[in-house]
Amino acid sequence: MIFHPISQTRFVGFFHFHKAFLERGIFGVLRHFGQLVQLRRPLMANLL
Structure with missing residues (x-):
């Protein structure tokens, strides 16, 4: 395919x-x- 500039x-x-x-x-x-995980599991949010 040939494109024009x-x-x-x-x-x-x-x-x-x-x-x-x-x-x-x-x-x-x-x-x-990450915010949803932070509400439930603070340790897992630190990994994100």
């Missing part, structure tokens, strides 16, 4: 935006899960 930069920006969004979502879920 404009569409390629647009694709890269789109990819980086979704990568940051996914990483932020994953860290948010892990942080929320």
Whole structure:
């Protein structure tokens, strides 16, 4: 596949935006899960 420079930069920006969004979502879920574990088991929360 041949990409035009404009569409390629647009694709890269789109990819980086979704990568940051996914990483932020994953860290948010892990942080929320860590808080739930911390309410139940303080020792296990220290491992996270």
